[in-house]
Amino acid sequence: MKMSKAKTIKSIILKTDQRRLARGKATLIKLGVFVLLPTLTAFIYYMFIASNFYESEAQFKVHTGSGKALNNDLTAEAYILSREALTRLENDFNFIASYQSKKVDFFNRIPEHANFEDAYQYYLKLVKISFDQTSGIATLKIKAPTPYKAKIYADALLKYSDDIILKLADKFRNEQLTFAKQELNNAESRLAVARSSLLKLEDSDHTPLNSQTISNLIPVKISLEKELAQTKIKYNKLKANLKTTSPQLVALQHKINYLISSIEQENKKIADAKTNRENPPTQSFLLEQILAERDFAEESYRSAINFLENSRNELLRQYHYLAIIVPPNMPFSAIYPNVFTGTLTVFSLTLALFGIFSLLIAIIREHVRI
Structure with a gap:
């Protein structure tokens, strides 16, 4: 009886050991299939199949003509990552075809029948740009299948960025100068009209009558026109640095509209007073009115000349250009693929x-047994 129990216990222990051994072998097989095999495949791919990619790096900074850096100007960075930059690279260097070549491995090349949007998404993976808010220095990195192409692509992107900065600066300068010249032309026209009116009055013959009503309206109109001119100048100066939707510009625009409306009302009052038969203007008052208009026109003319000169000087100080701190380098070794890092990453993820x-399966089995 005791011998029978001992044999039974021994048989149970043997079966348990066999099950454990079988589970251990199964675990090793699974580990080999799901961890070691993918890791070995990754090693072979990175070591013998993956195409080399070289990275060229450059650093640049956006400056004004006075030498002051624009720490918050991201124009160049935005343009480098734009579809327009890719289009220019494609037109100048047949960029997309370089990454569709059979020399680039299947997993890293642009598909042969890819559309432009697919190529652009691929381009964003090749180009990296970072911006240091403290120093204002931007760092550009671009990967290419050869060291030479990496360098010429980086050189081209810097040139494109410089072109767009100069283009935007020229556009802004022309707009500001056009506005200043328009103000000067308006002031010249107003001065010419005032002088012409004065000459006509000297040759005219009017009957002296009361002019008290109009004389009260003229100073109000002139004051409003002066305030309007000053507000317009302030608006255009702020417009150079702020968006049109900013609270300051919106408030100034409302003020300009209000002043224009007020001047129109004053002009209407003066016109009504002039046509009033019971109280027509006297020749002396008309002379006073025209002289006041001439004085204001001369003052506006001088202000317009000063505004034009100040605008020119200010635009020279605000002139932008791209300064290359570190030119694009010619890389000597490929940064991709990194065999060790790539293989270790695959091993870690699969493990x-x-x-x-394995833990989930063990938990499920335990629940099934219960």
């Missing part, structure tokens, strides 16, 4: 996933 799924 982590294997552990998670």
Whole structure:
């Protein structure tokens, strides 16, 4: 009886050991299939199949003509990452075809029948740009299948950025100068009209009558016109640095509209007073009115000349250009693929996933037994 029990216990222990051994072998097989095999495949790919990519790096800074850096100007960075930049690279260097070449491995090349949007998404993976808010220095990095192409692509992107900065600066300068010249032309026209009216009055013959009503309206109109001119100048100066939707510009625009409306009302009052038969203007008052208009026109003319000169000087100080701090380098070795890092990454991911799924399966089996 005792011998029978001992044999039974021994048989149970043997079966348990066999099950454990079988589970251990199964685990090793699964580990080999789901972890070691992908890791070996990754090693072979990175070591013998993956195409080399070289990275050229450059640093630049956006300056004004006075030498002051624009720390918050991201125009160049935005343009480098734009579709327009890719289009220019394609037109100048047949950029997309370089990454569709059979020399680039299947997993890293642009598909032969890819559209422009697919190529652009691929381009964003090749080009990296970072911006240091403290120093104002931007760092550009671009990857290419050869060292030479990496360098010429980086050189081209810097040139394109410089072109767009100069283009925007020229556009802004022309707009500001056009506005200043328009103000000067308006002032010249107003002065010419005032002088012409004065000459006509000297040759005219009017009957002296009361002019008290109009004389009260003229100073109000002139004051409003002066305030309007000053507000317009202030608006255009702020417009150079602020968006049109900013609270300051919106408030100034409302003020300009209000002043224009007020001047129109004053002009209407003066016109009504002039046509009033019971109280027509006297020749002396008309002379006073025209002289006041001439004085204001002369003052506006001088202000317009000063505004034009100040605008020119200010635009020279605000002139932008791209300064290359570190020119694009010719890379000597490929940064991709990194065999060790790539293989280790695949091993770590597959091992982590294997552990998670094994734990989940063990929990499910335990619940089934219960």
